[in-house]
Amino acid sequence: MELQEPFDIEIGDIIYSVFPDEKDTYTIFKDGQEYIQIIKDTETSWLKLHPETGLPLFGMDEEVNLIGQKILSELGE
Secondary structure, eight states: OOOOOOEEEEEEEEEEEEEOTTTEEEHHHTEEEEEEEEEOOSSOEEEOOOTTOOOOEEEOOHHHHHHHHHHHHHHOO
């Protein structure tokens, strides 16, 4: 599987740059800075990854889920 090209998504008035990493894992940039890394958990749930360990952080994060949903719609899934 080849890596996808980075792309931008817009949520409200914020533009996020999405850089695909491994399968279902994305590094998100906001305002030109590395912001968060997220991973798809289920079809509707996304998790933020701990910046140092790379382990999923469980807990509802509305922004992470919004970004994840937008990524899926952008990829046409």
